[in-house]
Amino acid sequence: xxxxxxxxxxxxxxxxxxxxxxxxxxxxxxxxxxxxxxxxxxxxxxxxxxxxxxxxxxxxxxxxxxxxxxxxxxxxxxxxxxxxxxxxxxxxxxxxxxxxxxxxxxxxxxxxxxxxxxxxxxxxxxxxxxxxxxxxxxxxxxxxxxxxxxxxxxxxxxxxxxxxxxxxxxxxxxxxxxxxxxxxxxxxxxxxxxxxxxxxxxxxxxxxxxxxxxxxxxxxxxxxxxxxxxxxxxxxxxxxxxxxxxxxxxxxxxxxxxxxxxxxxxxxxxxxxxxxxxxxxxxxxxxxxxxxxxxxxxxxx
Amino acid sequence: xxxxxxxxxxxxxxxxxxxxxxxxxxxxxxxxxxxxxxxxxxxxxxxxxxxxxxxxxxxxxxxxxxxxxxxxxxxxxxxxxxxxxxxxxxxxxxxxxxxxxxxxxxxxxxxxxxxxxxxxxxxxxxxxxxxxxxxxxxxxxxxxxxxxxxxxxxxxxxxxxxxxxxxxxxxxxxxxxxxxxxxxxxxxxxxxxxxxxxxxxxxxxxxxxxxxxxxxxxxxxxxxxxxxxxxxxxxxxxxxxxxxxxxxxxxxxxxxxxxxxxxxxxxxxxxxxxxxxxxxxxxxxxxxxxxxxxxxxxxxx
Numbered sequence: 001x002x003x004x005x006x007x008x009x010x011x012x013x014x015x016x017x018x019x020x021x022x023x024x025x026x027x028x029x030x031x032x033x034x035x036x037x038x039x040x041x042x043x044x045x046x047x048x049x050x051x052x053x054x055x056x057x058x059x060x061x062x063x064x065x066x067x068x069x070x071x072x073x074x075x076x077x078x079x080x081x082x083x084x085x086x087x088x089x090x091x092x093x094x095x096x097x098x099x100x101x102x103x104x105x106x107x108x109x110x111x112x113x114x115x116x117x118x119x120x121x122x123x124x125x126x127x128x129x130x131x132x133x134x135x136x137x138x139x140x141x142x143x144x145x146x147x148x149x150x151x152x153x154x155x156x157x158x159x160x161x162x163x164x165x166x167x168x169x170x171x172x173x174x175x176x177x178x179x180x181x182x183x184x185x186x187x188x189x190x191x192x193x194x195x196x197x198x199x200x201x202x203x204x205x206x207x208x209x210x211x212x213x214x215x216x217x218x219x220x221x222x223x224x225x226x227x228x229x230x231x232x233x234x235x236x237x238x239x240x241x242x243x244x245x246x247x248x249x250x251x252x253x254x255x256x257x258x259x260x261x262x263x264x265x266x267x268x269x270x271x272x273x274x275x276x277x278x279x280x281x282x283x284x285x286x287x288x289x290x291x292x293x294x295x296x297x298x299x300x301x
Numbered sequence: 302x303x304x305x306x307x308x309x310x311x312x313x314x315x316x317x318x319x320x321x322x323x324x325x326x327x328x329x330x331x332x333x334x335x336x337x338x339x340x341x342x343x344x345x346x347x348x349x350x351x352x353x354x355x356x357x358x359x360x361x362x363x364x365x366x367x368x369x370x371x372x373x374x375x376x377x378x379x380x381x382x383x384x385x386x387x388x389x390x391x392x393x394x395x396x397x398x399x400x401x402x403x404x405x406x407x408x409x410x411x412x413x414x415x416x417x418x419x420x421x422x423x424x425x426x427x428x429x430x431x432x433x434x435x436x437x438x439x440x441x442x443x444x445x446x447x448x449x450x451x452x453x454x455x456x457x458x459x460x461x462x463x464x465x466x467x468x469x470x471x472x473x474x475x476x477x478x479x480x481x482x483x484x485x486x487x488x489x490x491x492x493x494x495x496x497x498x499x500x501x502x503x504x505x506x507x508x509x510x511x512x513x514x515x516x517x518x519x520x521x522x523x524x525x526x527x528x529x530x531x532x533x534x535x536x537x538x539x540x541x542x543x544x545x546x547x548x549x550x551x552x553x554x555x556x557x558x559x560x561x562x563x564x565x566x567x568x569x570x571x572x573x574x575x576x577x578x579x580x581x582x583x584x585x586x587x588x589x590x591x592x593x594x595x596x597x598x599x600x601x602x
Binding site: 131132133134143144147148178179180181188189217218219222223226229230245246247248249250251252253254256257258259260261262264282283 | 432433434435444445448449479480481482489490518519520523524527530531546547548549550551552553554555557558559560561562563565583584
């Protein structure tokens, strides 16, 4: 087994993997008018896995002259439209939000005529988290985009999660469909019935090589001890690589709980679009933004 | 300010407070046929704040003879019914689930003729968590009972939380109504509009002395730095004593995330019934069960 075939189990290994495999993605950055965004782009460029194209003001264009390719824009809205156009023209492999409201970028991304969400595709948000004490990365969806996923949306989430885990060289990812209990409850939680159907489809190979179980709660998904204590038998075995969270309130709260209280490091990316889209929050650290770009770079492969 | 008027900010201080104030509650224990339950009862008895009444099998009755008051029962169902009857007769101040399914106990508690949920009262689940790094206890609801709270149920949750915080000598508790964002969104999340109404009622004094704000996310509720970084002004100030979580999936996931990944210690109790009800999970530590009994003992005051 070569070094590059090893499972990527934290963000340092992710950066090493990108370096070793010579990945280099053309990154369109939408309106990078703030230091935070430019610092993250600089860091990713220094790591070697991106070739930035800044869609920016004349001022930023002047200050970056010679270092990065640039495209002028007069406003955040125009920058978003131009960056999306770059993707449509095959000139960018991934997109990053700069100093622009999320709504503005999403409008350009989702535009039915000029956008980059293929008809029928589901836009969803995936986070990869390194949680101290948990021996692998934990991928989860959705902390930011889909309020209450439909069954079809959950199927797409599962496809994306399984693909992304495999891009991290997890040969047979273990994925849990999360609910507050292990018992399906069609009356109060209709989606727990969907879980059973999805689990069956996964067993039939519909999502590629992966192990899917649910409904499971977080503890039985992520703790072999908790699984044993509850006398539950699950092929996920308390070693989930990924979890599908039931709704955006649960997803968002989980994201914030692990970063606020468990010192988790995270990376996040939108999936479903023609190329991965990175939407950092203003409060994210430069490192978290760098990891998000690295996640997108692997996913863009 | 005397010692006993000090805010209780962790579970050790809670036990000290119970000792100092001479609190002693009559605790009906439903079917304590397992060591785990009896160990927790022993620990609470040793701390001095409970006077146990075991509603148990003849075997357990024999083994505890002389140490605790006992009442015989032939089955978990009968034990649940007898324990609830003790409450109705004014002979017990709090209830604890032993080796019996939650459903069985809840059926007895909720029985319209013989139960102990006053008409019109809302049954909900409150957790108090000590999260390392967070400088105070964090109370939250609901991890276990109400799937998707109605506006009326949320009002009751707020009443209970405010009362419980004040029992912990938090003079003016800060309570956040949690959503994934700070923006109300009537279309996708109708309850965020309810939040605005509840906030207004709180400002008018309907919930006693307390500060209520929302919608807020977890970070802006529990981190002054996150609040500042987002340039948001909130009277909760990133120092929430309590949070109302939007639905059971979020509540349950939060409970499990902080215990699994942030080494949180927790105590939990049902509110709304004539006396507090403690429903430990099989996997809870003896210490967590002890803390839950202590939480119930304060709340029963």
